[in-house]
Amino acid sequence: DHDNRKPWKGTPQAPDRLYFEADEITEEVAHFVATKFHYHPGQIDTSRLPATRADAVTLWQRAKRECMEHFGTYEDAMSTKAPALFHTLISSVMNLGRISPHQVIEDVLEMPIPMNSKEGFIRQVLGWREFIRHVHQQTDGLRELPQSVQPANRSADGTVNHLSADEPLPPVFWGEAPSGLACLDQVVNEVVETGYTHHINRLMVLANWATLLGVSPRELTDWFWSMFTDAYDWVVEPNVLGMGTFATGPLMSTKPYISGSAYMKRMSDYCGDCQFKAGKDCPMTSLYWSFLNRNAPELKSSIRMLMPLASARRRKDDQKAHDEQTLKHVRERLRAGKRVTVTPKVIEERQHGFA
Ligand SMILES: Cc1cc2nc3c(=O)[nH]c(=O)nc-3n(C[C@H](O)[C@H](O)[C@H](O)COP(=O)(O)OP(=O)(O)OC[C@H]3O[C@@H](n4cnc5c(N)ncnc54)[C@H](O)[C@@H]3O)c2cc1C
Ligand code: SF4
Structure with a gap:
């Protein structure tokens, strides 16, 4: 690796x-x-x-x-x-x-x-x-899972939903409403234009944003199925429900594939033209911490999650409050089909220099 x-x-x-x-x-x-x-x-x-x-x-x-x-x-x-x-x-x-x-x-x-x-x-x-x-x-298309690796939750329609994620898939995914998040807009455009984007874009941009936002795994799976030229049930479902969103729980991976913006900055050139600053005020990082704190009960049995969960827990109260406000802001804007904007708090921080 x-x-x-x-x-x-x-x-x-x-x-x-x-x-x-x-x-x-x-x-x-x-x-x-x-x-x-x-x-x-x-x-x-x-x-x-x-x-x-x-x-x-x-x-x-x-x-x-x-x-x-x-x-x-x-x-x-x-x-x-x-x-x-x-x-x-x-x-x-x-x-x-x-x-x-x-x-x-x-x-x-x-x-x-x-x-x-x-x-x-x-x-x-x-x-x-x-x-x-x-x-x-x-697993008969993830319907029949072994007793030892049952997800903690399923949606009303029976879809595995370990983390009980139920946020609607926002319109940005259909290419209808740019999000102002340069990485997401770039990759969605590729998919709309060609029916393809490569593996890491699928996992660490599309599925990562959806998972951090808490999007319904069923809705995300149906979106992947609709948009890609290589999509078939047998390959979409385990990839999105198992690998992309951790909706199956520990059946296919010991932890969710999620990241904050430092990873995007290191591995891509998307952040250069973005209104946000990766590793400083990018909402992906706040959503990452919020995700960990919100889902700690379902994640704590994975030994690989102990360090990230401990780091999330140690964040100061005002940082945690900021993470939650950012999640709320991003969800509301995307749900309404609007661009995520730089918040007044971020503008103020930029004026005074980052801590
Ligand atoms: C959320 C998500 C959804 C995905 N949806 C699909 C899908 O609908 N159809 C699909 O074929 N693949 C899917 N994949 C797997 C993988 O992303 C694609 O197979 C790959 O991007 C196809 O591009 P490529 O042929 O250029 O792959 P390359 O990077 O050139 O890899 C070579 C081959 O390896 C195989 N491969 C690699 N990883 C996987 C994997 N996780 N699952 C299955 N095959 C794999 C593919 O056949 C691929 O053609 C998905 C992955 C994720 C994370
Ligand atoms: S700064 Fe954040 S939102 Fe912008 S491209 Fe980088 S990771 Fe994506």
Whole structure:
């Protein structure tokens, strides 16, 4: 993991976008979708959508040639300048059966590439993709969980909801109302335009914001299912309910994947143009502390959460009050489809210099 966490600063050069030529069937399907479902979110651009077996082979050859060497090193990086970075974009065609997981693993095993890329990629496909499928199959789509790993709560419709999160999904996710949070707006735009964003954007931007806000895991899952070209129940549900929101509790991970803004600042270039200052007055950090204090009873059984929970507990009363006010402000603005604004308290702090 240590070798797979480098931020990307513009070099080595990331692969160019790949365009596809649509055949007659693809054009017909695109026309059908554009006509019948024109009121759905997103856009349809066949030049960006690999569809045939030949497209899948072209995409995979390009991945081997241009992505694989640096795949591992920049796996967790995020950038506005090269949104897909060294990710392969093969999930849609692999989930469609146009190319098999077995073939991509065999190919990568033979490639003379650095070990962090080889291991990192095989772990994604064999370790994660196949594990996710296994979880879905073994639990009847998360309906039947082993007694030892039951979530503490479920929603009224039966969806796992360990942390009892029930905030409605805000309109920003549908691309309808920019939030003023540069990272979230950037990634939502990518999804609306292409039906894709890479793994860390899904986990540490989209799911992170939703989890910190306390968004209903069911609503978030349905959103992922609607918006991504690689979405199928078997892969969306464990990823969003298990990995993204911790709604399954400890079934798939020992702790929630959440972060404050220091992580975003380190791993992305999103914060540079944002109205907020990462690590100083960014609301993500306040929401992180608020999340920990709010959910402490459900999280304290995880040994990996003991340190973060202790740090959250030790925050001074005025800091805790500020965290709660920030959560309230962000929720209210996003619910109403309005931009989150810099609060008067933050303006005052900026004028007097940060503590
Ligand atoms: C909240 C959330 C929702 C997700 N929803 C989907 C989804 O609807 N469909 C989907 O295929 N993947 C989903 N993923 C997993 C992963 O993000 C995508 O498979 C990956 O981003 C696809 O892009 P890529 O092909 O460029 O991947 P690369 O980074 O190039 O990785 C190579 C391959 O590894 C596999 N892989 C890696 N991680 C996972 C994983 N956690 N689950 C399944 N396969 C994985 C994919 O097949 C992917 O094509 C989700 C992850 C999260 C955190
Ligand atoms: S400062 Fe905060 S809201 Fe802005 S891009 Fe960075 S993490 Fe996102």
